[in-house]
Amino acid sequence: MVRIEGMRTPDADAPWDEIVPQLWMGGHHYGNGDGVRVPAVVGTEFDVVISLFQADGHGPGPGIEHHHLAIPDAQLHAEQLAAARGLAAIAAAAVRARRIVMVRCQYGYNRSGLVVAQTLLDLGYAVDDAIALIRRRRSPHALNNEYFVNYLTTGLDTAQGLSDLE
Numbered sequence: 142m143v144r145i146e147g148m149r150t151p152d153a154d155a156p157w158d159e160i161v162p163q164l165w166m167g168g169h170h171y172g173n174g175d176g177v178r179v180p181a182v183v184g185t186e187f188d189v190v191i192s193l194f195q196a197d198g199h200g201p202g203p204g205i206e207h208h209h210l211a212i213p214d215a216q217l218h219a220e221q222l223a224a225a226r227g228l229a230a231i232a233a234a235a236v237r238a239r240r241i242v243m244v245r246c247q248y249g250y251n252r253s254g255l256v257v258a259q260t261l262l263d264l265g266y267a268v269d270d271a272i273a274l275i276r277r278r279r280s281p282h283a284l285n286n287e288y289f290v291n292y293l294t295t296g297l298d299t300a301q302g303l304s305d306l307e
């Protein structure tokens with residue numbers, strides 16, 4: 142999927158979607174049935190929240206395990222790729238422990254998609270299956286960042302090593 146310059150990707154239809162049991166993906170806003178943009182506020186619905194974008198007033202609630210990594214929805218450098226890889230490992234371990242995990246970013250498409258896809262890879266999914274599953278369960282607009290799809294198909298560890306060479 143290609144992002145066309147100047148075209149805005151529409152908001153997701155839901156604040157978050159379950160990709161596989163225990164693993165959810167979302168954003169900080171979504172479009173309600175009337176086309177109005179609504180804040181997606183995380184309370185205590187999840188055991189672990191991984192935020193790749195953060196905004197005041199969007200949670201999570203008190204006592205929830207929360208990991209935050211501010212990365213751009215753009216080309217990433219080696220340290221950012223390593224940090225995203227680490228968050229995916231945390232998510233995969235939590236899913237294996239039957240904890241409910243939310244991975245979110247601003248729109249719930251790309252940054253969260255990168256970490257959720259890598260989590261699925263860590264759980265044994267093939268890369269093409271992981272990407273297709275995310276697009277089917279979250280939105281066809283998910284993972285429209287070509288850099289992120291390339292990182293996943295190359296492998297985050299390999300992409301990190303290649304990024305170190307630049």
